[in-house]
Amino acid sequence: MTRATTLLLICLFCSGLAGQERNTNAAEQDALDWAVALGKRFRELHDPVVAAYSLGILGGIVCSVDRAAGTEIYRESLERLKFLTPAAFTSAQHHLPVPSFSALWKSLTPAALKCAPELQALTDDERAQAKMQDERQRANLTLGDALASVTPLQPAIRRLWQSLRSPLFFPLFAIALPMSRTKFSPRR
DSSP: OHHHHHHHHHHHHHHHHHHHHHHHHHHHHHHHHHHHHHHHHHHTOSOHHHHHHHHHHHHHHHHTTOHHHHHHHHHHHHHHHHTOOTHHHHSOSSOOSSSSHHHHHHHHHHHHHHHOGGGHHHHOHHHHHHHHHHHHHHHHHHHHHHHHHHGGGHHHHHHHHHHHTSTTHHHHHHHHHHHHHSOOOOOO
């Protein structure tokens, strides 16, 4: 009787494990289906930089679970990356997840090729190198524009600094500073 009971318990335990394995696989499949559906939502994003970046990040996550689905998401991201212009990074009215085409290309392309080397045909290296070179050349112009917008503020900053160093302000600062460093001790 004990052997029969033990054998019955082992059979029940093993069948329970098989059911858990099926549940785990079903849960993984549900998560994968959800991620692929999320990719469809990312395709509808209005900002092309955010859409390409989001699809690239999602492609990396999905590729670790299902290489075929990850490859398709990466394919869409690389297609979007092809059509990005430097203006897409400078004309945005909000913060972008990456600062430049160079940063996006350098983060997305190696990850896509690691997932699926056959995506090499979509990378268009010559065109990407030309875009990155254009970004480097425009960087000095952008810096010049930034400096030009700050230059009118220099006299105001100089006046503020001089007022902080004025004899009227400095004694107040000199008096307040030692007081802030002293510890208050009540009299007994």
